[in-house]
Amino acid sequence: MSIVLPGLIGTSSPFVFSDDAVAAAAVTTRCPRAEAPLRSTKTSPSRVIKGCWQLSGGHGGDRATDRTRGDVAVEDFASFVDAGISxxxxxxxxxxxGDSELIIGEYLKTEHARKHRDEIQVFTKLCCVGREQSNMTKDWVMANVDRPRKRLGVDKIDMVQMYWNEYNQRGYVDAALFLTDLKHKGVIDAVSLTNFDTQRMKEMLDAGAEISTNQIQYSLLDRRPEKVMKQFCESTGVGLLPYGVVAGGLLSDRYLDAPPDKVVMNTSSLRKYASVVGNVGGYSWYQSLLKCLRAVADKHNTSIANVASKWVLESPVVPAVILGARNATHIPDHLALFDFSLDDADRDSIASVLAGGEQPTQDAYTWERGGKW
Known part of the structure; x- marks a missing residue:
């Protein structure tokens, strides 16, 4: 059921990108890859990663355009791979x-996937949310890596990103080391994190865990990674894989000049990101940001969503951004990300609006754990 929102009260990069990403042709037909592998790996992702959260259910939105279930969801993967979003x-x-891993596993069985297997990568997660946090064992980690291997139908997982729910249980260090051991044994290629703060990242690196990336929420609406995490990543080479870069669609032309009582939150993603607007300046400020982004987009003949995505993608610690899509119609807009670059005037105008909003006071994912924004 749809609900109506009542009112949304210089450092050099550790990554090297291909020529296509730096000086794109007039029309980009394939998404470029990060040329340099991620830290401690041989893995180079496509610079746009297809986020598959939409395949979990609750993200269908308009039924006429929903392709998040069944055979059509499997079929859409081929279009993304053909566009270089692999x-x-x-x-x-x-x-x-939900069944996201299973749907990807079905695609990997197809003839199309077999032809493109060398370029396809699947990044999944190890979710530590229960009693295992107080008694982390190597066997538990192995069992919970084996499960996605079976669901995906693969012998080796390209990346396992660990999520940890309770920081007062410090088994995350052991878990990261167990994953590193599995990496050395060839079970996984990259050991990564999701929604960890900088302090815990440092603890794991100091213990010898070979951390490649941290997947976090990062956008023009959520700049918490810039407090301390970005500098830490610049010094260590750990990359950030941002999700929520268009805030579930709130950073798009669809909401420009929309009256707050007419904004319909009809997907889980929109409902998730809508609360962020209240933390960073409220609805009036949010509209001023959209107007600024529209002016920049007009200059580059692109969309608000692409300007918002490009702003994140141009960060020196971001090798790729995660963009969710309910269907393959989003592909041309994703590719258009590489047809323009933001200049100093663009960045200055955006920075001016950002300065007028509420500034974050805490590290990434602290608010979600009960802390301050």
Whole structure:
């Protein structure tokens, strides 16, 4: 059921990108890849990663355009791979991804996937949310890596990103080391994190865990990673894989000049990100940001969503951004990300609006754990 929102009260990059990403042709027909592998890996993702959260259920939105279920969801993967968007981000049921891994596994069985297997990558997650946090064992980690291997139908997982619910249980260090051991044994290629703060990232790195990336929420509406995490990543080479870069669609032309009582939250993603607007400046400020982004978009003949995505993608610690899509019609807009670059005037105008909003006071994912924004 749809609900109506009543009112949304210089450092050099550790990554090297291909020539296509730096100086795109007039019309980009394939998404470029990060040329340099991620830290401690041989893995280079496509610079746009297909987020598969939408395949979990609750994200269908308009039935006429929904392709998040069944055979049509499997079929859409071929279109993304043909466009060079060949890295997929998913997760197990424990992280709220439902049958997402199974749907990807069905695609990997297809003739199309077999022809493109060398370029396809699947990033999944290890979700530590229960009693295992107080008694983390190597066997538990192995069992919960084996499950997605079976669901995906693969021998080796390209990336496992660990989520940890209770920081007062410090088994996350052991879990990261167990994952690193599995990496050395060839079971996974990359050990990564999701929604960890900087302090815990440092603890794991100091213990010898070979952390490649941290997947976090990062957008023009959520700049918490810039407090301390971005500098830490610049110094260590750990990359950030941002999700929520268009705030579930709130950073798009669809909501420009929309009256607050007419904004319909008809997907889980929209409902999730709508609350962020109240933290960073309210609805009036949010509309001023959209107007600024529209002016920049007009200059580059692109969309508000692409300007918002480009702003994140141009960060020196971001090798790729995760963009969810309910169907393949989003592909041309994703590719248009590489047909323009933001200049100093663009960044200055955006920064001016951002300065007028509420500034974050805490690290990434602290608010979600009960802390301040």
């Amino acid at each position: 890295t997929f981000d998913t997760g197990p049921e424990a992280c709220g991804y």
